[in-house]
Every structure is written in C-alpha cells, then in structure tokens.
Amino acid sequence: MADHALDAAHDHDSHDHKPHGWRRWVYATNHKDIGTMYLVFACTMFFIGGAMAMVIRLELFKPGMQFVDPQLFNSMTTMHALVMIFGAVMPAWTGLANWMIPMQVGAPDMALPRLNNFSFWILPFAFTLLLSSLFVPGGAPAGGWTMYPPLVLQNGASFPMLIFSIHMMGASSILGAINVVVTIMNMRAPGMTLLRMPLFVWTWLITAYLLIAVMPVLAGAVTMLLTDHFFGTTFFTAAGGGDPVMFQHIFWFFGHPEVYILILPAFGIVSEVIPTFSRKPLFGYEAMVYAVASIAFLSFIVWAHHMFTVGMPLAAQLFFMLSTMLIAIPTGVKVFNWTATMWKGSLSFEPPMLFALAFLFLFTIGGFSGLMLAIVPADYQYQDTYFVVAHFHYVLVPGAVFGIMAGVYYWLPKWTGHMYNVRLANWHFWLSTIFVNVLFFPQHFLGLAGMPRRIPDYAVQFTDWNMVSSIGAFGFGLSQLLFPLLIWQCVRSGAKVGNRAWEGAHGLEWELPSPPPYHSWTEAPSDALIARGASH
Amino acid sequence: MSDRQRANRTLLWKLLAFAAGAFGFGFALVPLYSVLCSVTGYGDQTQLQRKAAVAREHPDLNRTVTVEFLTSVASAGEWEFRPVVRKVQVHPGQLFTAEFFAHNMTGRNQVAQAVPNIAPSSVAAYFHKTECFCFSPQKFTAGEARQMPVRFIVDPALPEHVELITLAYTFYDESSRVTAR
Numbered sequence: 261m262a263d264h265a266l267d268a269a270h271d272h273d274s275h276d277h278k279p280h281g282w283r284r285w286v287y288a289t290n291h292k293d294i295g296t297m298y299l300v301f302a303c304t305m306f307f308i309g310g311a312m313a314m315v316i317r318l319e320l321f322k323p324g325m326q327f328v329d330p331q332l333f334n335s336m337t338t339m340h341a342l343v344m345i346f347g348a349v350m351p352a353w354t355g356l357a358n359w360m361i362p363m364q365v366g367a368p369d370m371a372l373p374r375l376n377n378f379s380f381w382i383l384p385f386a387f388t389l390l391l392s393s394l395f396v397p398g399g400a401p402a403g404g405w406t407m408y409p410p411l412v413l414q415n416g417a418s419f420p421m422l423i424f425s426i427h428m429m430g431a432s433s434i435l436g437a438i439n440v441v442v443t444i445m446n447m448r449a450p451g452m453t454l455l456r457m458p459l460f461v462w463t464w465l466i467t468a469y470l471l472i473a474v475m476p477v478l479a480g481a482v483t484m485l486l487t488d489h490f491f492g493t494t495f496f497t498a499a500g501g502g503d504p505v506m507f508q509h510i511f512w513f514f515g516h517p518e519v520y521i522l523i524l525p526a527f528g529i530v531s532e533v534i535p536t537f538s539r540k541p542l543f544g545y546e547a548m549v550y551a552v553a554s555i556a557f558l559s560f561i562v563w564a565h566h567m568f569t570v571g572m573p574l575a576a577q578l579f580f581m582l583s584t585m586l587i588a589i590p591t592g593v594k595v596f597n598w599t600a601t602m603w604k605g606s607l608s609f610e611p612p613m614l615f616a617l618a619f620l621f622l623f624t625i626g627g628f629s630g631l632m633l634a635i636v637p638a639d640y641q642y643q644d645t646y647f648v649v650a651h652f653h654y655v656l657v658p659g660a661v662f663g664i665m666a667g668v669y670y671w672l673p674k675w676t677g678h679m680y681n682v683r684l685a686n687w688h689f690w691l692s693t694i695f696v697n698v699l700f701f702p703q704h705f706l707g708l709a710g711m712p713r714r715i716p717d718y719a720v721q722f723t724d725w726n727m728v729s730s731i732g733a734f735g736f737g738l739s740q741l742l743f744p745l746l747i748w749q750c751v752r753s754g755a756k757v758g759n760r761a762w763e764g765a766h767g768l769e770w771e772l773p774s775p776p777p778y779h780s781w782t783e784a785p786s787d788a789l790i791a792r793g794a795s796h
Numbered sequence: 797m798s799d800r801q802r803a804n805r806t807l808l809w810k811l812l813a814f815a816a817g818a819f820g821f822g823f824a825l826v827p828l829y830s831v832l833c834s835v836t837g838y839g840d841q842t843q844l845q846r847k848a849a850v851a852r853e854h855p856d857l858n859r860t861v862t863v864e865f866l867t868s869v870a871s872a873g874e875w876e877f878r879p880v881v882r883k884v885q886v887h888p889g890q891l892f893t894a895e896f897f898a899h900n901m902t903g904r905n906q907v908a909q910a911v912p913n914i915a916p917s918s919v920a921a922y923f924h925k926t927e928c929f930c931f932s933p934q935k936f937t938a939g940e941a942r943q944m945p946v947r948f949i950v951d952p953a954l955p956e957h958v959e960l961i962t963l964a965y966t967f968y969d970e971s972s973r974v975t976a977r
Contacts, residue, residue: 438808441811472818476821480820480822513822
C-alpha cells in the first residue's frame, strides 16, 4: 500500500523538469543522466584502450618486428594504460556512483549537481587532448604511463599535452569525489546511519577520500615535470641538485592509493551481489567496512614496493616489504567473508553472480602474485618483467573490470526497467572468463622466464606463450563487443521487471520503481524501508 | 539557501581546501625527503658527502709523485694524439688538470673515444679522475684539432712505495671499431 502511494508520487514527479534533446545532456544536472554519460564515456574509452592493447598483442604475436615501429609500440603501452585507468575504470566507477549512491542512501540527487556536470564534461576534453597527441610530431607519450623523468621529458610536442590532460583528469576526479563525499555525508535519509549504508556506498566513501588525498599529489608531480621542462626548475634534474628518483617516490605516493581507488568500489559491488544471489545477508558487514578502511590506510605506507630496485637502504626495503604484506590480512578478511556469505546459501548463478564469483577467484590469484612481488629478493627478479604485467592485469581486468561488469549486470534491469538477454550475458561471461585467463595466465610464465615488459620484440624461446596470450587477447577483445550490444538491446526492449529485479536483493534502490523516477527520493524513505534494505 | 545547501557548501569548501593541501603536500615531499635522508643517512647522503670531501683539495705538500702520460692510436697515420705535457709532478690530494691534443687526419667526420689504462694497476683505486674526455665519445670534423682536459686527484692514501703512476690512453675511432668487429 505504502509502496503504491510512493510510486504514484514519483510518477507524478518524474514527468516534469526534464529537458529534451542535446540540452538534457550538455546542461545535465540529474544524477542519472550524468551517471549514464560517465558510463557511456567509460565504455567508449574501454574500446579505444582495448584497441591499443590489440596492437600490442598483435606485435607480440611473433618474435621480430611485424606491424609497428618501436616508438609506436611504446606509445601504445603508455596510452593503453592512461586510457584504461583514467578513461575507462575511474569514470565507470564515478558513473556507477552517480547512478547508485543517491538511490542507495535515500537522496533525491547528488549534493552538488552543477559541479557534477562540470566534473563530467572536463573528461571528453581531457581525453581529446590526450588522444590527439597521437597525431603530433614525435608521436604520443611513449615513456610509460608512470612518466618517469628524464625519459618523459624527451617526448616532444606530446609532453605538455600529456601533462595538461593529466591535470584535467585529476580535476575531474577530485570534483567527482568531493561530490560523492558531500552526498554521502549530508544527503542520507534520516535513519540511514553510517553503519546501515550498503557496502558500495561505504567503499565509494573511502575511495573518494583516497582520491581527494592523492590526485592532487599526482597533479603536483606532473606540474614539477612541466616546470622542469619549460621553466628551468630542477626538481628531478641531477645537474641542478634534483633527483629523478624523487619523482618515483612522489608518483607512487599517488600510485599505490590509486590502485585501491580502482579496486575498492569493486569490493563494494561484490559485497552486494554475492549476498543477493546467496540469499543470505553479507557475512561480517562491520568487518568488511573496517577491512576496507584499513586497506585504504595501509595503501599510504607501501608505495616504495613499486621501486625496490632503485637503490634503497635495507631498513626501508624491509619496512615496505612488511607493510605491503600486511595488506593481505584485511584483504584475506574480505575474501573469507565473501566465501562465508555463500556458505550454506541458496545460490543461483545469474550473470552478476557469475562475474562476482570470477572476481573472487581471479582477483585472489592477482593478490597472490602481488604477495610474491612484495618479497624484496624475489622482486629483484620479477621487476619489469611480464610477471608484473600478469599480476596487475589479474587485479585490474578480472578484478576491477569484472567488478564493473557485475555492477552493470546487477543494476541494468533497475536502470532500464527491462531484463537483459541473460543467455547473451552468459556468453559474454564465459567467453570473457576463459579468454582473460588464456590472455594473462601465460604471462606469469613469460615473466618468470625473464621476458621484459614494454619491449616490442622478444627472444624466440618466449614465442609459444606469447602466441597463446595474443590469441587470448583477440578472443577477449572480440567478446567484449557483446557488452554494448546487450546493453543497447536492454535499453530498447526486454521483459519488464518489478521494483525488486532480483528477488534476493536488498537495499533502498530496489524499493524504487524500475526504471526509477527522474529524481530518486524526493520524499525521504521511511525508517521501515531503510531497515528492510539494511538487512545485514 | 536551505540549511542542507549551506551544509553542502561548507563541506565542499572544506574538501577543496583538503585537496589544495594535498597539492601542496606533493611539493612538500621534496624537502621532506631530503630531511628524512639527512636525518637517517638513507639514500647514502653521508657517503656522497664523504666522496665529495675527497674531491676537496687537501694536498700533502711533503710528498711528490710523478704522473706520466702515454698515448697510442689504434690506426697509425690517421690521428695525431699526444699529451701536451709528458710528465708532471703532483702532490697527493691536489686537483690537477692535464691537456691532451688530438688531430683528426682521416679526412672524414669522426667520433672517437679514448680508453684509459693506469699502471701499476693496483694504483687505479687511488687515481680519481673527476672529469675526463675519455668519459664520453668525442666528435671531430674532418681535419679538426683540439685539446681535451682530464682532471684528476691522486688519493693521499696512496701507498708509500709508489712514486710513479702511468696513465695511458688508446684512441679509437669509429672505423677501428668496425674493423675490430
């Protein structure tokens, strides 16, 4: 009864104040419209970055130089990383945050809607600038996404374009993060206490603080590069009393929290998907919150494990080795709790659950190789080999990207009001999961055997596994084409779904109609609804 | 403006200030790292300073060592390469500069490099070249002739029995590198 009254009220609301045509998107202040734009942008970048990865794997299919010259190859590795990290994964998370956080905390919209518009619209400009560097004299940035001086300073006309696009991406994600924090802190419905919040909201709150703390540090680091190059400062130039290794320290002070920025929201999504399809509340909700908080804290004191081989005193190596290994404890708590949630649950394997399960297995493999890399003497062997490439792709592709996929497949019926083609989604899942392993697992072997990363050619004994890996890459790349196709179909048509698209789902978003009204919770949800959502 | 809007704006400004502080912190890391390194001795700054102290001159005026310079070229007749002064008397701990003369008679633009050798070889550890034309390849246009410096310090810790040090250079150009292969 109460639900019906609420729905009617929303229906009435949803018909007004909706601009049409291009103004709806360019002037957008609505959290769902902006969320949609973020997700479409991220998907576009995912395919652009993916195309670059295809060039890399094509060149590495056989030993010798086949298709691209070494400069372009290096541009591809550099741009692939920048596009995927700053263009695909981070905007996808911000898009999901925009869509879901107001609905999940019982707010009508994000707290700062015009800032929200601004932070999105910076992104197309930032990436136009970055991608157009492919066409300037000297080519796109090719010194690696980590931008180490002095190599990055030798990059010709693309260097300032790289720096300014990083500045713009940074500004965008800082503003997006501020909006998330203000929404969560100020816009929660009465009765939505912090420890009743869904884990996606929790992980995003912590991610947002990480973003506000470290994106400005990256902005500072690239600004120092800029002034070193054009204004004669010597932050990283030994000739003037600077130190190039200093850049690495500052960069990784940003860089390590950054990898948790990429993965923490995935923890949140998996923490919502697994209970839904296990039909059990999440095991150890509070432990999950504290684990995420401790991972976030630890992420600030482990950065030098990215640079063990630059020359560091033994005491520092020991400190960074041990603090890095410490992260395995809260991460282990999370993996244990997800597994325990499924224990004696009534499991079913819809597409979001499949992606969440693959996340659980494959992210853990990436975590284990991370532990191997944390061991200083072992790291001296693994440093800059394909083992590192295998490690971080395991945590980023079947980790972060599968987390995004799980989230999209989980909430897509809510967004569109239609159920998608589950058969096609299953195909997408199985092809992705098989090929992602064919793609990245052999890279462990290549790395342990000594194949260096970021080199367009290799010794002949690496040929077989490189071929396998490239075949996996082409399969993975092609199977991703199913994803936009499936979303397009789902937006256009499909079986209608009710408010609660999955019968095991809990949380305020499932109390709203599908698709939800234009402004989510114009009247704050009742305490009973909040309590029903917070079933943990 | 409603209370909520006011609260949102306050928090927005606080977070922007936090971000600005983080931007400043990025720059503050530069001096912070040097403070950390000088306090703890990490980054081998103390060792670098010890090295730098060697480079400062503390000549031992009571002692004199002879340094003689030898030169040879890989392909006779194409280069003139000789020391300006054949022999010098130095005090250990004193910074000294010796000039070498090279003349490209190959008739082509050339890149050449000198390879040093110190005899007796046990003395090599006490012979510090702070700057040398042998550190990098030298470009010569056809017919170019010029002098090139080497700056060195003989370590005051040089064993007592050593009275003569020989610094020998062999001069290779690109063509000799090709024939060597």
